[in-house]
Amino acid sequence: MTPDEGRAPGGEGAVVTRGLTKRYGRVTAVDSLDLDVRAGDRYGFLGPNGSGKTTTVRMLLGLVYATSGDIEVLGRSMPRHAGRVLPEVGALVEGPGAYPHLSARANLRLLDAAGPPVAGGPLADGVGSRGSRRRRIEAALEQVGLADVGRRPVRAYSLGMRQRLGLAAALLRGPRLLVLDEPTNGLDPRGIAEIRDLLLDLNARGTTVFLSSHLLAEVEAFCTRVGVLDRGRLVAQDDLDTLRGPTGRTRVRVDDVAAGARALGLPPRDTERPGPFAGEGDLVLDGTSVADATERLVRAGVRVLEAVPERRTLEESVLELTT
Ligand SMILES: Nc1ncnc2c1ncn2[C@@H]1O[C@H](COP(=O)(O)OP(=O)(O)OP(=O)(O)O)[C@@H](O)[C@H]1O
Numbered sequence: 238m239t240p241d242e243g244r245a246p247g248g249e250g251a252v253v254t255r256g257l258t259k260r261y262g263r264v265t266a267v268d269s270l271d272l273d274v275r276a277g278d279r280y281g282f283l284g285p286n287g288s289g290k291t292t293t294v295r296m297l298l299g300l301v302y303a304t305s306g307d308i309e310v311l312g313r314s315m316p317r318h319a320g321r322v323l324p325e326v327g328a329l330v331e332g333p334g335a336y337p338h339l340s341a342r343a344n345l346r347l348l349d350a351a352g353p354p355v356a357g358g359p360l361a362d363g364v365g366s367r368g369s370r371r372r373r374i375e376a377a378l379e380q381v382g383l384a385d386v387g388r389r390p391v392r393a394y395s396l397g398m399r400q401r402l403g404l405a406a407a408l409l410r411g412p413r414l415l416v417l418d419e420p421t422n423g424l425d426p427r428g429i430a431e432i433r434d435l436l437l438d439l440n441a442r443g444t445t446v447f448l449s450s451h452l453l454a455e456v457e458a459f460c461t462r463v464g465v466l467d468r469g470r471l472v473a474q475d476d477l478d479t480l481r482g483p484t485g486r487t488r489v490r491v492d493d494v495a496a497g498a499r500a501l502g503l504p505p506r507d508t509e510r511p512g513p514f515a516g517e518g519d520l521v522l523d524g525t526s527v528a529d530a531t532e533r534l535v536r537a538g539v540r541v542l543e544a545v546p547e548r549r550t551l552e553e554s555v556l557e558l559t560t
Contacts, residue, residue: 327410341398
């Protein structure tokens, strides 16, 4: 087989699906999904429990057959070219499996026996390919913060540690694409931040990350693009910044909020009705542009610390889309 065999013409997307559908009897778990994940994306696949995320991820990886529709992963049709595609994909899906009586190292050693790092992948000219198997395993353990506990049996691990081991396994071959289903499950805030930093670093070195999650804050903090799933249907797919579009209001932060309100002709703060007063020193203005607000405040001698068009939170956008 030539290297390009099975590669779709002009297939640039990391994950592309068309009309992807999965039915279980009368339940349509995934309904006509058109996913477009581009190479280099940090893509957040967001949806409440039961919306079809895991079923989709399983179809992408060839673990479950689609009822209908097409899937392309790294430019090749799945599951037809699974043999070529999967060595380039690192996956963490629903509670990573590991031999409980073996250490993390021993588990990774078994997994590593399945194959070397992907040629041309992020690890190929770094910690992986030229180094020994052992160095590759140590590097993966180090990356997920398990280097110090690598000799303990996995049965003694916390849920968060098991999740890290699953991630180490996904990283072992220096994948071009990481597919992660709820990767921060069981991690404490520090663990979540560490995994986020690790994923940011991998992404900066060229790995596309597809992260499925029901946690809005996690997706908002990490992702560049977002797909929102609601009862099996993709109700939005866009850049995070576009989804968090402007509200049309202006948010200004001033050092003296009472003087600021006077300068803008607003009524004084009323504890019963917060009106334009938000937080300690913020004013949220309807119908006044950033330029106008700044000019009026500065002319009145009020120091402006920040003035920006207000953006919706991801939560506000998603609630609007899913209710
Ligand atoms: N093997 C199966 N047989 C029958 N129905 C299934 C099966 N797997 C999933 N479903 C149904 O498909 C729908 C989507 O489930 P899925 O697990 O993909 O959602 P999810 O978004 O991943 O949810 P969660 O976050 O809870 O894992 C649900 O209604 C679920 O009950």
